[in-house]
Amino acid sequence: MTSAGEQPDRTVLLTDTGERPWRSANLYGGDEYSAAYDELTNALGDFLDRLAEARPETELIASMTESLSELARGLDPLAVAERDRVFGRRTDLVSRGQTMSPTVDLAEVDDRSASGTVYFGPYFLGGNGAVHGGAIPLVFDEILGRLANASGRPPQRTAYLNTDFRSITPVNRTLTIRAWLVSEDGRKRVLRATIHDQDILCAEAEGLFIALRPGQP
Numbered sequence: 684m685t686s687a688g689e690q691p692d693r694t695v696l697l698t699d700t701g702e703r704p705w706r707s708a709n710l711y712g713g714d715e716y717s718a719a720y721d722e723l724t725n726a727l728g729d730f731l732d733r734l735a736e737a738r739p740e741t742e743l744i745a746s747m748t749e750s751l752s753e754l755a756r757g758l759d760p761l762a763v764a765e766r767d768r769v770f771g772r773r774t775d776l777v778s779r780g781q782t783m784s785p786t787v788d789l790a791e792v793d794d795r796s797a798s799g800t801v802y803f804g805p806y807f808l809g810g811n812g813a814v815h816g817g818a819i820p821l822v823f824d825e826i827l828g829r830l831a832n833a834s835g836r837p838p839q840r841t842a843y844l845n846t847d848f849r850s851i852t853p854v855n856r857t858l859t860i861r862a863w864l865v866s867e868d869g870r871k872r873v874l875r876a877t878i879h880d881q882d883i884l885c886a887e888a889e890g891l892f893i894a895l896r897p898g899q900p
């Protein structure tokens with residue numbers, strides 16, 4: 684875990700030293716691939732943070748647009764079916780190999796609860812130093828979804844996710860995030876989560892997760 688206000692090391696890989704219920708086997712046959720893909724998504728996340736903070740001149744905007752377009756064109760021939768993709772499917776990585784949501788770095792996990800840190804960089808700014816109100820449920824869905832699906836439970840989908848914004852959630856600070864299972868009733872699981880800045884409650888959420896029937900999308 685990192686101390687408050689400090690940028691977390693996004694390159695940390697989950698290792699075999701801790702039992703993490705949702706940690707899958709390395710699907711791609713070696714840590715080299717994981718590390719390389721993690722570095723790629725870290726670089727993309729850093730770019731988005733720096734872009735969000737910058738006020739570039741017109742010439743640089745044009746040059747960056749051309750560079751990004753060229754990179755995008757290079758990926759065109761590599762598109763694969765959803766189940767064969769890498770982005771967001773690397774459960775062996777702290778970041779899950781994605782940049783859509785900030786990294787939730789979980790230090791303590793068991794069958795019924797999880798806790799750790801989350802850091803919203805400048806990319807997730809709403810205004811006046813506060814995280815965008817849509818990014819907060821995104822992180823809650825991430826941690827609750829991972830907990831709901833953990834420990835060999837069948838795949839679940841979020842039926843509802845109710846978020847209360849209790850105080851400003853600041854960008855550029857390491858925040859504490861906690862999630863826990865409240866109840867289980869057949870296919871239904873209720874879970875709750877909180878985000879704190881030190882001892883200040885920033886936001887809390889309750890989610891209902893429904894176990895999918897075989898063949899249900």
Ligand SMILES: CCCCCCCCCCCCCCCC(=O)SCCNC(=O)CCNC(=O)[C@H](O)C(C)(C)COP(=O)(O)OP(=O)(O)OC[C@H]1O[C@@H](n2cnc3c(N)ncnc32)[C@H](O)[C@@H]1OP(=O)(O)O
Pocket residue numbers: 707710771772773774824825826828829832839840841842843870871891893895896899
């Ligand atoms: C290698 C691979 C790696 C892959 C990488 C893994 C990554 C791992 C990390 C993922 C982290 C992100 C996790 C994101 C998870 C999502 O965000 S999923 C996307 C958002 N959610 C959706 O799109 C869901 C859309 N809705 C649906 O599909 C369906 O409505 C549902 C939720 C499946 C439920 O439909 P259903 O199966 O027909 O169930 P239904 O009979 O209607 O309801 C069952 C019970 O739940 C109750 N219920 C249903 N909805 C509600 C509601 N809204 N309110 C109250 N009660 C309700 C019903 O009343 C019923 O109660 P009982 O009568 O049994 O007491």
